Amino acid sequence: MAKAPVLTPQADDFPRWYQDLINKAELADNGPVRGTMVIRPYGYGLWERMQQDMDARIKAVGVQNAYFPLFIPQSYLTKEAEHVEGFAPELAVVTHAGGKDLEEPIVVRPTSETIINEYFSKWVQSYRDLPLLINQWANVVRWELRPRLFLRTTEFLWQEGHTAHATQADAQAFASRIQRDVYADFMENVLAMDVVLGRKTVKERFAGAINTLTLEGMMGDGKALQLGTSHELGQNFAKAFQTQYLSKDGAQEHVWQTSWGSTTRMIGALVMMHGDDNGLRVPPRLAHVQVVVLAIKDDEAVVAKVREIGEKLTAAGLRVVVDDRTDTPFGRRAVDWELKGVPLRVEVGPRDLEGGTAMLARRIPGGKEPVALDILDTLLPKVLEEDQARLLQESRERRLARTVEVSTIEEAAEAAATGWARIPWADLGPEGEAKLAEQGVSVRCLVAEDGSVPTADDAPGTVAIVARAY
Amino acid sequence: MAKAPVLTPQADDFPRWYQDLINKAELADNGPVRGTMVIRPYGYGLWERMQQDMDARIKAVGVQNAYFPLFIPQSYLTKEAEHVEGFAPELAVVTHAGGKDLEEPIVVRPTSETIINEYFSKWVQSYRDLPLLINQWANVVRWELRPRLFLRTTEFLWQEGHTAHATQADAQAFASRIQRDVYADFMENVLAMDVVLGRKTVKERFAGAINTLTLEGMMGDGKALQLGTSHELGQNFAKAFQTQYLSKDGAQEHVWQTSWGSTTRMIGALVMMHGDDNGLRVPPRLAHVQVVVLAIKDDEAVVAKVREIGEKLTAAGLRVVVDDRTDTPFGRRAVDWELKGVPLRVEVGPRDLEGGTAMLARRIPGGKEPVALDILDTLLPKVLEEDQARLLQESRERRLARTVEVSTIEEAAEAAATGWARIPWADLGPEGEAKLAEQGVSVRCLVAEDGSVPTADDAPGTVAIVARAY
Known part of the structure; x- marks a missing residue:
């Protein structure tokens, strides 16, 4: 659809x-x-x-x-x-x-x-x-x-x-x-x-x-x-x-x-x-809401169950919200929690209850799958740690993929249209920095060849990281 | 002295x-x-x-x-x-x-x-x-x-x-x-x-x-x-x-x-x-420092012991500071902690160590007595709760002792020189309130006869509490 x-x-x-x-x-x-x-x-x-x-x-x-x-x-x-x-x-x-x-x-x-x-x-x-x-x-x-x-x-x-x-x-x-x-x-x-x-x-x-x-x-x-x-x-x-x-x-x-x-x-x-096109994705260790347990519809057994799951997950040390506002359509609530980037949604409807399962929606990798209710409290903490690691890895991979090594000011400015450039500071210097600035590109920082933080601007092998910035 | x-x-x-x-x-x-x-x-x-x-x-x-x-x-x-x-x-x-x-x-x-x-x-x-x-x-x-x-x-x-x-x-x-x-x-x-x-x-x-x-x-x-x-x-x-x-x-x-x-x-x-003439007294449940463990002098065994006591009390759930700044005279440090109102001081010197005791100074009731080191972690939480209750009781007793029932504006103004007055609001009213205001005395609040909060100014039996105020 x-x-x-x-x-x-x-x-x-x-x-x-x-x-x-x-x-x-x-x-x-x-x-x-x-x-x-x-x-x-x-x-x-x-x-x-x-x-x-x-x-x-x-x-x-x-x-x-x-x-x-x-x-x-x-x-x-x-x-x-x-x-x-x-x-x-x-x-x-x-x-x-x-x-x-x-x-x-x-x-x-x-x-x-x-x-x-x-x-x-x-x-x-x-x-x-x-x-x-x-x-x-x-x-x-x-x-x-x-x-x-x-x-x-x-x-x-x-x-x-x-x-x-x-x-x-x-x-x-x-x-x-x-x-x-x-x-x-x-x-x-x-x-x-x-x-x-x-x-x-x-x-x-x-x-x-x-x-x-x-x-x-x-x-x-x-x-x-x-x-x-x-x-x-x-x-x-x-x-x-x-x-x-x-x-x-x-x-x-x-x-x-x-x-x-x-x-x-x-x-x-x-x-x-x-963030992605569906909204924010909050890292689990930061999230003030790590899990939202949603009642899909206004059914007495369902509402009782989401409250029970909420208590069980809270007791397991997770930060949980129970969403039993069944007077608002389920679809709208699901989209809202997705927008807010809550890492995990546990969605419970009458059919799930029959099978003793719930749908687990993972905001960070995306996707949904049924999970047995009785393993939720042991499974979810592990899933949250996995997704925490995944977010960090994604952001690291993006930087590595979008960073290029360059040796001229022109190449640096060009690279800054889509990502970051690394250029030896000896090849750029304050004059090159001033030229880049005219094009809205700045030296974000100087790093040593091995990635450490240099203790002086003119240490041999110092590299400038160049980019457009917010 | x-x-x-x-x-x-x-x-x-x-x-x-x-x-x-x-x-x-x-x-x-x-x-x-x-x-x-x-x-x-x-x-x-x-x-x-x-x-x-x-x-x-x-x-x-x-x-x-x-x-x-x-x-x-x-x-x-x-x-x-x-x-x-x-x-x-x-x-x-x-x-x-x-x-x-x-x-x-x-x-x-x-x-x-x-x-x-x-x-x-x-x-x-x-x-x-x-x-x-x-x-x-x-x-x-x-x-x-x-x-x-x-x-x-x-x-x-x-x-x-x-x-x-x-x-x-x-x-x-x-x-x-x-x-x-x-x-x-x-x-x-x-x-x-x-x-x-x-x-x-x-x-x-x-x-x-x-x-x-x-x-x-x-x-x-x-x-x-x-x-x-x-x-x-x-x-x-x-x-x-x-x-x-x-x-x-x-x-x-x-x-x-x-x-x-x-x-x-x-x-x-x-x-x-x-507060009293020696400084602040911080209620134990509020105190960010509940206990200070002081080394009386620069002695290796004493310093090791205060650190050990500090760890033990911290492990018992108390908020503890270890004061082993023996380059500052003990007396000056003790006065400083007293000024700051830390509820308990555990003072340890070489002679205390010999006897397996420390001096326990209680800021709230005042006084010092020797206490066996091995019961500190079970004793102190109880002492703190006792002293918490004592502070509340003291402040309640002060108010009761210094509050008088009066029936005229003159008596109310006089009572406000040293404490609070209670006067029927029907006997005072906005006009009486204005007269008291000229003398720097105000109606702090209206209370019901039974001490509850009235839901209207003119409820029968309403009492005005009158005082000078900060």
């Missing part, structure tokens, strides 16, 4: 498919102020699971959560020259409050390095206070001219980590640890996303950093998306805010710092990396 | 004691923009535990989390007349963004009824979509002229619930359920706080509500603090935003709504309800 597609097919118009999916899977709506968004319960459920999992990883490396104010005096922003230059065009400014014009305008935080350094400079006195490892979960505002839900929004939710260390080596090691042990580990093992770990070029660095480490993912259309960054700030903010400590030798030293962030953009990445 | 007090004694100057404690227990600092605050890791740890516990209770009554934008078009605020009148003086306004002056000023949310109704009016179509039960964890901004950390801050963190129902009876029942099953249950059983559940007078109602339910607590100095509110909004916002549904009978009806909130103010309440 041919049916009208629920979403614009990816191949017809990828950006429109994305917008359709966000809307129809009820992930988010556009907010009334340009570029803002309303994250709907199903979308927010994904974010809550991301937060929980990431928060545990952040705490496991010794970081404590805190909360710094939304409002930053404008004068703070100007203390670090590159930082203010980078952020000035994106700021939202409060000029009026409590019924009066303010003497000094207030900036709504675009990021918190400045205000956090103001407090670090009070809290850090001696080497005993280091390392100081702080994270906050917060909203930030950066005025967006070309907003797109989850990917570029005027307000977004994120975590921002800020640390101070006694030595540059410690700061460098910590920034790498966040990139690898927190972000990459989470993205690969929970989000089932293939990511490339690299180092940003000088042009692409965070405003005020001496080094930016990045994680880049390839989306379903071959474009790149930056999924998280971890910066070495050197002593730039420490000098601007006099964040100093008394060393063991009795000398006053500026601290060495890092900052690092990951955002609700990860939800957009989830859609663009794992 | 007489020692200088770490904090200003409560009896000397309660507000200064409060400020000292917040500062020295490292709960929060003042932010650079007037009235804002930095919540430090130890204070934020309390908030995280509050969030976790409350979030589970909110979900248990069927509510889903979502996220609405920080920025609200100014025009939204003006749609509900009482609402804008109530909030206009407290608004922070963004007039400039992305390098340009804005055509329409943007308000930084003081609360989200307006923007949420804009979306409810899109999402709600039929009676099948009701009840719609949404909550968000967010920051809000209300410009404060007389800020005080945690109690009144320009920016604070909170949860705000927003629900839409088909009937007034449903909305009323839900607002009560939040007051009782979510807020009161959490405050009594986790925060160990005695609270009085009542109904606000017309004068004290939320701007735009038809009824405000409240939870009031008595602080250590006899003043009252509003700890949470749950509002029936009637159809006020529904009419302003055209939030309508198609009923089973095929008619277009406006929804009936509730909203309800609890904030970081609960941390201030914790301090003022349970």
Whole structure:
């Protein structure tokens, strides 16, 4: 039976498919102020699971959560020259409050390095206070001219980590640890996303950093998306805010710092990396709904059975929703859960009951088959782990298939029309990077020949990964 | 040994004691923009535990989390007349963004009824979509002229619930359920706080509500603090935003709504309800650090033992910190943990080890006694539950001891100098309420004779609880 597609097919118009999916899977709506968004319960459920999992990883490396104010005096922003230059065009400014014009305008935080350094400079006195490892979960505002839900929004939710260390080596090691042990580990093992770990070029660095480490993912259309960054700030903010400590030798030293962030953009990445023409596909380890048990029709035995199965699967440790809303047609409900990307559907009708089976629909590989009811609770956890692995493998295979080795700028630009290009950084350099930028193509990151993260831009054998990006 | 007090004694100057404690227990600092605050890791740890516990209770009554934008078009605020009148003086306004002056000023949310109704009016179509039960964890901004950390801050963190129902009876029942099953249950059983559940007078109602339910607590100095509110909004916002549904009978009806909130103010309440001259006392069920195991001095066997005890207690399900920072004097560390209100300290020195014991210091009742090491893991969970109950009992006894029955306005005002007064609402009324207000005394809530929450202001036997308040 041919049916009208629920979403614009990816191949017809990828950006429109994305917008359709966000809307129809009820992930988010556009907010009334340009570029803002309303994250709907199903979308927010994904974010809550991301937060929980990431928060545990952040705490496991010794970081404590805190909360710094939304409002930053404008004068703070100007203390670090590159930082203010980078952020000035994106700021939202409060000029009026409590019924009066303010003497000094207030900036709504675009990021918190400045205000956090103001407090670090009070809290850090001696080497005993280091390392100081702080994270906050917060909203930030950066005025967006070309907003797109989850990917570029005027307000977004994120975590921002800020640390101070006694030595540059410690700061460098910590920034790498966040990139690898927190972000990459989470993205690969929970989000089932293939990511490339690299180092940003000088042009692409965070405003005020001496080094930016990045994680880049390839989306379903071959474009790149930056999924998280971890910066070495050197002593730039420490000098601007006099964040100093008394060393063991009795000398006053500026601290060495890092900052690092990951955002609700990860939800957009989830859609663009794992989605297909039928909707989202949520990795089982992330999913707040792993299994939906559907009553096909309004039959007393069927409804009793789906509730029983729901309890049994919940007891087996799965995250389960029972859908017995039989006043809505089964077909519509099935399409809706498919759109939302719930990994497994257990569908139960009167005929299934007779045979002691249910239909198991697997969203990730696709397909349906009957399964005996009495093995569901032992089978499903295994199926979920299989499908988790499959998603990661698919995304890795896509990147490998769509990445080409090139040696000229022209070839790199051409390859970026459909995927990624790898080109020796020695053959490209900042000049080649500038030429590519004119064509909307950027260096996503630099990697070492063996795939590791280079510790300098000019290390021999460094390769640039070049792509169009969201 | 007489020692200088770490904090200003409560009896000397309660507000200064409060400020000292917040500062020295490292709960929060003042932010650079007037009235804002930095919540430090130890204070934020309390908030995280509050969030976790409350979030589970909110979900248990069927509510889903979502996220609405920080920025609200100014025009939204003006749609509900009482609402804008109530909030206009407290608004922070963004007039400039992305390098340009804005055509329409943007308000930084003081609360989200307006923007949420804009979306409810899109999402709600039929009676099948009701009840719609949404909550968000967010920051809000209300410009404060007389800020005080945690109690009144320009920016604070909170949860705000927003629900839409088909009937007034449903909305009323839900607002009560939040007051009782979510807020009161959490405050009594986790925060160990005695609270009085009542109904606000017309004068004290939320701007735009038809009824405000409240939870009031008595602080250590006899003043009252509003700890949470749950509002029936009637159809006020529904009419302003055209939030309508198609009923089973095929008619277009406006929804009936509730909203309800609890904030970081609960941390201030914790301090003022349970704190003493030695610092905070954290209820064990809330505490993110329930037990600290201290090495008294730098002795290899002692340090090994405290780590071993720490592991054993953690394995017993307790939240434990091991303090083996023997380069800081023991006395200073003990005072610091006392200030922070950690319920139990297990102190281990070389002499204790010889006897196979440790000193157990109980923060809540006070006092120290030796305890055999091998019973710690079975004893401590019981001690913690005992101390949890004791804190609640203390706060209840304080309220009962400091509440008097009066029958005139003069007596009520006098009683409010040291505690609470109960006066028949029929004897006070709105006129008496206005007279008390001139003296800085307010009606905290109305309660029924039997202590239940009245369903109308003029129910016979209604009693007003009158006090000075934070």
